[in-house]
Each structure stands twice: as C-alpha cells, then as structure tokens.
Amino acid sequence: MPKTSRKPKTPRFYAALWAAKFTLAALRLTRHAGGQLPGVIAMKICPDFLSRIGTPEHMVFVTGTNGKTTTTNLVADLLAANGRQPLINREGGNVTEGIASTLIKDATMGGSARSSVSVMELDERCARLVFPHITPELIVVTNLYRDTFTRNAHVGYVYDVVDAALPAGSRLVLNADDLISGRLAPQCEQRVYYSMCDLPGDTTEPEGIVNDLNACPVCGGHLRYDCCHLGHIGRVTCESCGLTNPASQFEAIAADYSRSTITVRENGGAAAPSHEYHFSAGSVTDLYNLLAAITTARSLGLSATQIADALAGGVGIVESRYSEVVAGGKRLVRIASKGENGMACSRGFANIRREEGTKAVVLMLEDYYMAKDPTSTEFIGWFYETDFEYLADPSIKQIVVTGVRSEDMLLRLLLAGIDPARIAQAADGKAAADVVDYEHVDTVYYSHAIHNEHVAEESRNHLAHLIEGKEVA
Structure with a gap:
C-alpha cells in the first residue's frame, strides 16, 4: 500500500488550515454550502497545501x-x-479545491486526518x-x-x-x-x-x-x-x-x-x-x-x-441518477445524464429505446445554470454528437422538449427523422407535464442533465398529480 510522503507542516500551512476552518464554521453558521471555498482559501495561502495536510x-x-x-x-x-x-x-466537488475542502473538513486543528478511509471523485x-x-x-x-x-x-x-x-x-x-x-x-x-x-x-x-x-x-x-x-x-x-x-x-x-x-x-x-x-x-x-x-x-x-x-439490503444507484415512481399505474422514470456529453445522453436514449412498452420522453438537457445566466451561451454542437436517432423508435410515441434551447433541440430531432407530429414544446417543467400525453403510453421518461434534477423532479411531481386527478396549484 503506498503511503503518501507528506511535507512538514509550516506556519503558512497552519495559517491556511485555520483560515479554511474558520470559513467552514462561518458557512455552517450562515447555512451556506460553499463546497470549494475553504479549499480555495487554503490553497491561496499555502499553494502546496495538499502536500502537507494529513490524509x-x-x-x-x-x-x-x-x-x-x-x-x-x-x-x-x-x-x-x-x-x-x-x-x-x-459536497466539496471533484476539482482540486474541492478535494482540499473535503480533507479540511476531516482534519483536526493540527492538520491530521480523522478518517481512516476515503473515497473521492x-x-x-x-x-x-x-x-x-x-x-x-x-x-x-x-x-x-x-x-x-x-x-x-x-x-x-x-x-x-x-x-x-x-x-x-x-x-x-x-x-x-x-x-x-x-x-x-x-x-x-x-x-x-x-x-x-x-x-x-x-x-x-x-x-x-x-x-x-x-x-x-x-x-x-x-x-x-x-x-x-x-x-x-x-x-x-x-x-x-x-x-x-x-x-x-x-x-x-x-x-x-x-x-x-x-x-x-x-x-x-x-x-x-x-x-x-x-x-x-x-x-x-x-x-x-x-x-x-x-x-x-x-x-x-x-x-x-x-x-x-x-x-x-438497499445499497444501489442514488436517486439523483435514476429514480422511478408509479402514479395511476404509469411508470414515471428520471434518468440523469452528464450535461453536454453526447455519449451519456446517447446511452440514456438507447436504454429508453430498449425498455418494454410504449413511452413518452421529456428532454431537459440544457445546462440549468447557463440557461439562467444571460451572459453565458451553451455550446450546442454536442447535440450533433448525440444519437437522437434512437428516439425515432416506434415505441416512443411522444417527445417533449423544454427550455431556452428547445428550438435547437427541435431542429436536431427533425434531422434525426422524427415525425413533427410526435414532438411537443414546452416553456418549462410544469408546462412539459401539462402536455405529456400520458394516457396513451405505459411509461414517461425524463431525460435530464445533472443540474436539472430539481426541475425534472418538480415536473414529475406535477405530472403524478395530474395522472392521479389531484388538484394542482
């Protein structure tokens, strides 16, 4: 088993660690996540912080x-x-500063690791x-x-x-x-x-x-x-x-x-x-x-x-990646895909195509945060590295596209040979649920980017209420 050689802890290291610990305490007190911020501060003060902190x-x-x-x-x-x-x-994130933040949370005030094992993305x-x-x-x-x-x-x-x-x-x-x-x-x-x-x-x-x-x-x-x-x-x-x-x-x-x-x-x-x-x-x-x-x-x-x-005993794929509920005898399935990733989305589409029964598919693939930021533009070239052709399968009776990129996605679906009569557009998640033709399919799939999990969940909940005949605000 390799044992990482750790550099000695210097006054600069302790200053970085304690500043990061103070930041963690302040974030918790104010109920903010700030996943990477402690690591950003620590590495700003001590650039080789990762070589010195206990692991x-x-x-x-x-x-x-x-x-x-x-x-x-x-x-x-x-x-x-x-x-x-x-x-x-x-919570810390999978980049360098996020790794540092995770180790800081685990460290004692002297910089030693409390945990004996770690698993990090x-x-x-x-x-x-x-x-x-x-x-x-x-x-x-x-x-x-x-x-x-x-x-x-x-x-x-x-x-x-x-x-x-x-x-x-x-x-x-x-x-x-x-x-x-x-x-x-x-x-x-x-x-x-x-x-x-x-x-x-x-x-x-x-x-x-x-x-x-x-x-x-x-x-x-x-x-x-x-x-x-x-x-x-x-x-x-x-x-x-x-x-x-x-x-x-x-x-x-x-x-x-x-x-x-x-x-x-x-x-x-x-x-x-x-x-x-x-x-x-x-x-x-x-x-x-x-x-x-x-x-x-x-x-x-x-x-x-x-x-x-x-x-x-229940360990399995976390619900943020795959989640299934049943409403009025209809399966409502959320499948998350890595955003702007043609292979991830293509595999999701292929899996939907292979499933038994008739289906409707709601596409929520735009980057939620970029769509909300008027100063950013999402690169849509990845649509053309994604196999939307899988959605042309006869078992898929309806496709609903949502969001500010819905026109671009509509074009891509048409180029994939999908009948325009099978495609519906919706401004947001609630509107998407309203237009899903759930009566004529066995399963409704939400194919969504990771950052859109909450949007897909809200839409699915709204759809479940519609199917079950509950009053929807």
Missing part, C-alpha cells in the same frame, strides 16, 4: 468520463454498510494537479470517451493528461473492455481489471454517431469486435498487431434481469469462485458502475458476502 490511510480516487459520481457513491455506501464510514467529497483534468501531492492506494478509471467539447476537447487530450499524472505507486482499477482507459499509465505496475459479459442489445461493431476508437491505438490497424456493449466498449482485437483486451480479474459472467442479479467470477478460469450480486438499475452503464464498485470494494478488503448483503 486517510486508505485513499481511493475515482475518475473517468462517465460514471464517476455513481461509482464513488456505490463504493462509499458499500464501505459504510460494513462499518467503515469513509470520507467522501459529495476526481475530475480527469485535475489529476495532474492532485496526484503530485497525493498518492492514493487505489485509482479507479471508469472509462474515457469524448466529453464536453468546450472543456475537454477530445478523448486523446484527456487520455494524455491522465496517463502522465497517475502515480506509479498507486494500484489501478481499470475497465478491461475499454481499450482507451485500459491502456493507461504503464508506469503503474499494480492493476486490476474488470469486464462485462454479453448483454441484451450488444452489437458486433460500435454503434452511433461518434466512435472514439476507430483504429488500433498501437498500430492503426483494423479492429474486429466480437461484442460491443456501448460506444467503443467491448471485446475487440486488432487484426494487424493482435492487440486485445487485457485479462480481467473480476468478470461479470451473467446478468439475470428477471431477478436483478449479476454474477461475477473472480481471478479467471471456469473453476474460479463466482458470486451473485443484486443490482438496482440494469442499464449497461449502471452495470459497469456496479462492477467497478464491486472490484474496488473487494480490493479494499470487503468480502463478497459483505458486498452482496449490502446490495441486497
């Missing part, structure tokens, strides 16, 4: 394009369910700013895709940032089915891989508008897919140089959707032990997040039985 003995960082928050929460909840309450940055681009100061025990990389264009440009750029930053002393938890992130950081000799079995809806080649791996990353040769789960993620071999997926130590060998269970075999071979785990959400993305969390929790010393019991 938990066992540290886990989770990064990657999609699934960071879900995987972080799952690992933390599995640990907590087994009596190991971890430090987690749910980390923005990929901040890896180069955090890991020179902290060498965690485990680093989980969920995947690497094309991300928000205005922040991360291209997957190759993000790969280079993360690849150079990962400390050699850390053990990596990697997705064997992703030939991009799975090849990260050869300087890290300790690594454990996880992989997924065949699933309903798999294809034999990448599907969708964007493919981030259209040639072998080693020789440029043609890639042959035996199985493709989503995007470029799957079992693949280069026909020129023979590059293929690394062997996985945690392999999902079966997924039973009727029982909501996934079976994971450990350490390869037909005679290797396998264990069954309950899942609360069964999309491909959710299963990968769960598999990453299981692999991480096992690497931290939890037994398979401890993990299985925690999952059976």
Whole structure:
C-alpha cells in the first residue's frame, strides 16, 4: 500500500488550515454550502497545501468520463454498510479545491486526518494537479470517451493528461473492455481489471454517431469486435498487431434481469469462485458502475458476502441518477445524464429505446445554470454528437422538449427523422407535464442533465398529480 510522503507542516500551512476552518464554521453558521471555498482559501495561502495536510490511510480516487459520481457513491455506501464510514467529497466537488475542502473538513486543528478511509471523485483534468501531492492506494478509471467539447476537447487530450499524472505507486482499477482507459499509465505496475459479459442489445461493431476508437491505438490497424456493449466498449482485437483486451480479474459472467442479479467470477478460469450480486438499475452503464464498485470494494478488503448483503439490503444507484415512481399505474422514470456529453445522453436514449412498452420522453438537457445566466451561451454542437436517432423508435410515441434551447433541440430531432407530429414544446417543467400525453403510453421518461434534477423532479411531481386527478396549484 503506498503511503503518501507528506511535507512538514509550516506556519503558512497552519495559517491556511485555520483560515479554511474558520470559513467552514462561518458557512455552517450562515447555512451556506460553499463546497470549494475553504479549499480555495487554503490553497491561496499555502499553494502546496495538499502536500502537507494529513490524509486517510486508505485513499481511493475515482475518475473517468462517465460514471464517476455513481461509482464513488456505490463504493462509499458499500464501505459504510460494513462499518467503515469513509470520507467522501459529495459536497466539496471533484476539482482540486474541492478535494482540499473535503480533507479540511476531516482534519483536526493540527492538520491530521480523522478518517481512516476515503473515497473521492476526481475530475480527469485535475489529476495532474492532485496526484503530485497525493498518492492514493487505489485509482479507479471508469472509462474515457469524448466529453464536453468546450472543456475537454477530445478523448486523446484527456487520455494524455491522465496517463502522465497517475502515480506509479498507486494500484489501478481499470475497465478491461475499454481499450482507451485500459491502456493507461504503464508506469503503474499494480492493476486490476474488470469486464462485462454479453448483454441484451450488444452489437458486433460500435454503434452511433461518434466512435472514439476507430483504429488500433498501437498500430492503426483494423479492429474486429466480437461484442460491443456501448460506444467503443467491448471485446475487440486488432487484426494487424493482435492487440486485445487485457485479462480481467473480476468478470461479470451473467446478468439475470428477471431477478436483478449479476454474477461475477473472480481471478479467471471456469473453476474460479463466482458470486451473485443484486443490482438496482440494469442499464449497461449502471452495470459497469456496479462492477467497478464491486472490484474496488473487494480490493479494499470487503468480502463478497459483505458486498452482496449490502446490495441486497438497499445499497444501489442514488436517486439523483435514476429514480422511478408509479402514479395511476404509469411508470414515471428520471434518468440523469452528464450535461453536454453526447455519449451519456446517447446511452440514456438507447436504454429508453430498449425498455418494454410504449413511452413518452421529456428532454431537459440544457445546462440549468447557463440557461439562467444571460451572459453565458451553451455550446450546442454536442447535440450533433448525440444519437437522437434512437428516439425515432416506434415505441416512443411522444417527445417533449423544454427550455431556452428547445428550438435547437427541435431542429436536431427533425434531422434525426422524427415525425413533427410526435414532438411537443414546452416553456418549462410544469408546462412539459401539462402536455405529456400520458394516457396513451405505459411509461414517461425524463431525460435530464445533472443540474436539472430539481426541475425534472418538480415536473414529475406535477405530472403524478395530474395522472392521479389531484388538484394542482
């Protein structure tokens, strides 16, 4: 287990720590969140603050394009369910100052860590700013895709940032089915891989508008897919140089959707032990997040039985990412997607398309805060890297678009070949609920950006009242 070398605590460090602690107290007294502010203040006073503050003995960082928050929460909840309450940055944020704020909250007045274990989400681009100061025990990389264009440009750029930053002393938890992130950081000799079995809806080649791996990353040769789960993620071999997926130590060998269970075999071979785990959400993305969390929790010393019991006891995908209620016999489902991220939204659309029954879909994909700020403009080019064509499926009877970007989204839906008669526009969430044709569908899906969770929830509550015939103010 790596032990981060800590610089000595100097008067400047103590000044930074105590100023940050005072700020925390003031924020709590005034009932403000201010997640990153203590870290901003501490690092302003002491730029190498992260090299000096005490850290938990066992540290886990989770990064990657999609699934960071879900995987972080799952690992933390599995640990907590087994009596190991971890430090987690749910409020501090996943950038450098947020990491500092989380450690400040945990620190004593002398700068020592109170917690023995931490699980923290980390923005990929901040890896180069955090890991020179902290060498965690485990680093989980969920995947690497094309991300928000205005922040991360291209997957190759993000790969280079993360690849150079990962400390050699850390053990990596990697997705064997992703030939991009799975090849990260050869300087890290300790690594454990996880992989997924065949699933309903798999294809034999990448599907969708964007493919981030259209040639072998080693020789440029043609890639042959035996199985493709989503995007470029799957079992693949280069026909020129023979590059293929690394062997996985945690392999999902079966997924039973009727029982909501996934079976994971450990350490390869037909005679290797396998264990069954309950899942609360069964999309491909959710299963990968769960598999990453299981692999991480096992690497931290939890037994398979401890993990299985925690999952059976209610640990699962947090409601901010997936939530389902029933009103008047109609399923009302919220699915959150990372904003301005074509892959995340495309996978959400694909999952909706695969669901049984007839559906209406309410799209709330604009950035809530940018839409409220008259000085900012959201880059809508990502609409054209998103597979809105999935929504042309005959099972989707109605699509409702909302918000200030609804005209742009309407155009994209028309270009995707969707009948204009199936599209409705609404000014806001309440108006969206008012125009949903719930009587002629089995399920209403809210596909919303992460920052729009409260808007989607308010709209869903309003729709539930309409369906149940309750008086709505």
